[in-house]
Amino acid sequence: MDIAVVGVGYVGLVSATCFAELGAHVHCVDVDARKIEQLNQGVIPIYEPGLEKMIARNVTAGRLRFGTEISKAMPKAEIVFIAVGTPSDEDGSADLSYVIEAARSIGRSMTRYTLVVTKSTVPVGSSEMVRKAVREELTRRRLDIDFDVASNPEFLKEGNAIDDFMKPDRVVVGVDSDKARELITSLYKPMLLNNFRVLFMDIPSAEMTKYAANAMLATRISFMNDVANLCERVGADVSMVRLGIGSDSRIGSKFLYPGCGYGGSCFPKDVKALIKTAADNGYRMEVLEAVESVNEKQKNVLFDKFSAYYNQDIQGKQAAIWGLSFKPGTDDMREAPSLVLIERLLEAGCRVRVYDPVAMQEAGARLGDRVEYATDMYDAVKGADALFHVTEWKEFRMPDWTAIHKAMATPLIIDGRNVYEVPSERGFVLLNIGSSSI
Numbered sequence: 015m016d017i018a019v020v021g022v023g024y025v026g027l028v029s030a031t032c033f034a035e036l037g038a039h040v041h042c043v044d045v046d047a048r049k050i051e052q053l054n055q056g057v058i059p060i061y062e063p064g065l066e067k068m069i070a071r072n073v074t075a076g077r078l079r080f081g082t083e084i085s086k087a088m089p090k091a092e093i094v095f096i097a098v099g100t101p102s103d104e105d106g107s108a109d110l111s112y113v114i115e116a117a118r119s120i121g122r123s124m125t126r127y128t129l130v131v132t133k134s135t136v137p138v139g140s141s142e143m144v145r146k147a148v149r150e151e152l153t154r155r156r157l158d159i160d161f162d163v164a165s166n167p168e169f170l171k172e173g174n175a176i177d178d179f180m181k182p183d184r185v186v187v188g189v190d191s192d193k194a195r196e197l198i199t200s201l202y203k204p205m206l207l208n209n210f211r212v213l214f215m216d217i218p219s220a221e222m223t224k225y226a227a228n229a230m231l232a233t234r235i236s237f238m239n240d241v242a243n244l245c246e247r248v249g250a251d252v253s254m255v256r257l258g259i260g261s262d263s264r265i266g267s268k269f270l271y272p273g274c275g276y277g278g279s280c281f282p283k284d285v286k287a288l289i290k291t292a293a294d295n296g297y298r299m300e301v302l303e304a305v306e307s308v309n310e311k312q313k314n315v316l317f318d319k320f321s322a323y324y325n326q327d328i329q330g331k332q333a334a335i336w337g338l339s340f341k342p343g344t345d346d347m348r349e350a351p352s353l354v355l356i357e358r359l360l361e362a363g364c365r366v367r368v369y370d371p372v373a374m375q376e377a378g379a380r381l382g383d384r385v386e387y388a389t390d391m392y393d394a395v396k397g398a399d400a401l402f403h404v405t406e407w408k409e410f411r412m413p414d415w416t417a418i419h420k421a422m423a424t425p426l427i428i429d430g431r432n433v434y435e436v437p438s439e440r441g442f443v444l445l446n447i448g449s450s451s452i
């Protein structure tokens with residue numbers, strides 16, 4: 015089967031590569047000529063474990079290619095996926111301009127029946143807007159080509175994207191024609207043969223499923239952060255409480271980890287967009303409003319603990335930051351809690367020295383010379399008055415506390431991921447989320 019993928023970001027590139035791995039011939043298109051040039055030279059613009067090898071294998075096999083012109087992909091493609099970004103607009107709604115422009119570019123070069131599938135996260139009604147945009151372009155060209163639209167939201171997680179795509183809990187597909195259903199079924203056939211479920215439904219329900227899923231996960235995180243903050247005030251330990259409630263099969267143990275707030279390119283914008291969709295339809299999502307405000311507060315918790323420890327006298331103090339990406343396994347720093355912490359530290363007149371196993375380049379582009387860049391995790395803590403553990407990369411899991419003690423000016427560890435037990439006899443102070451109060 016020949017398909018095209020429009021938008022070669024985290025979702026588009028991983029999806030395209032995985033479809034190629036499953037046997038499809040995939041033509042990837044992006045307006046970013048530099049990105050396409052890099053990909054054609056074998057340079058992968060994002061960090062995602064396992065992706066580079068899989069891309070190389072499928073390019074060599076002739077199943078995966080990259081270009082900037084959709085017109086070269088359309089004559090052969092039976093299915094075209096739209097996987098462009100849908101960032102937050104100023105009012106919190108999803109900015110659909112990239113999706114609509116992608117749909118128009120498809121309409122401008124469609125030559126035969128095509129199924130146009132939206133993989134980007136889009137509010138209910140967006141597939142209809144895609145249909146309208148494609149039709150307008152066809153009408154402008156005085157062509158009456160038959161096409162369908164469908165919704166196939168993506169649930170992969172950065173850092174584990176290939177596994178999530180290849181072994182999904184389920185694939186959600188919204189369709190409104192038999193032909194669309196048949197085409198999607200043949201594309202996902204290898205997964206069906208492996209007993210992964212493809213859930214077909216109407217298009218609005220598929221669009222809503224993606225937002226409801228992300229909103230539910232964000233809710234669990236904010237709920238646990240709220241419980242953690244109360245634990246600190248009443249002398250309970252949230253790690254115990256987490257185990258206690260997570261063992262209840264009605265609750266389950268996933269997504270119950272308190273921390274320093276959720277970030278990334280999805281949860282913040284999708285929660286905002288759902289609140290806005292509700293408002294546009296005369297309804298208030300009160301739970302989600304609270305989820306968002308708890309998260310905003312939580313991104314400040316590490317700074318507040320640091321400041322309280324030093325009785326608000328922190329000007330000139332040196333802070334070491336371990337972890338900059340919004341979660342481990344990715345270099346993505348969009349809406350990362352580390353950025354809020356760093357801004358507050360800089361505003362307070364602190365020196366900030368940062369280290370991340372893969373996001374140093376991204377950090378350099380965002381933070382410039384406002385912070386110092388360490389060569390490794392131990393270099394980061396030299397002379398520090400506090401070490402902030404912000405992103406739970408594996409390499410931070412079992413640090414050499416002796417070396418850290420020797421390097422730090424004050425052995426204060428602020429653990430935003432509740433990973434550490436530190437040897438207290440050496441004079442370490444450990445502050446974490448949900449069990450230590452200050």
Ligand code: NAD
Pocket residue numbers: 020021022023024025026043044045046049097098099100112115116119133134135136168169170171172279280
């Ligand atoms: P991204 O910003 O990494 O990539 C988007 C790409 O689209 C860019 O390369 C951009 O140049 C390209 N683009 C924009 N307009 C174009 C056009 N008209 N034609 C061709 N290319 C165009 O975005 P992402 O993180 O991959 O997210 C894409 C969508 O998937 C979003 O709706 C997001 O919410 C959703 N999603 C993301 C994730 C994730 O983990 N990142 C997971 C699930 C769903």
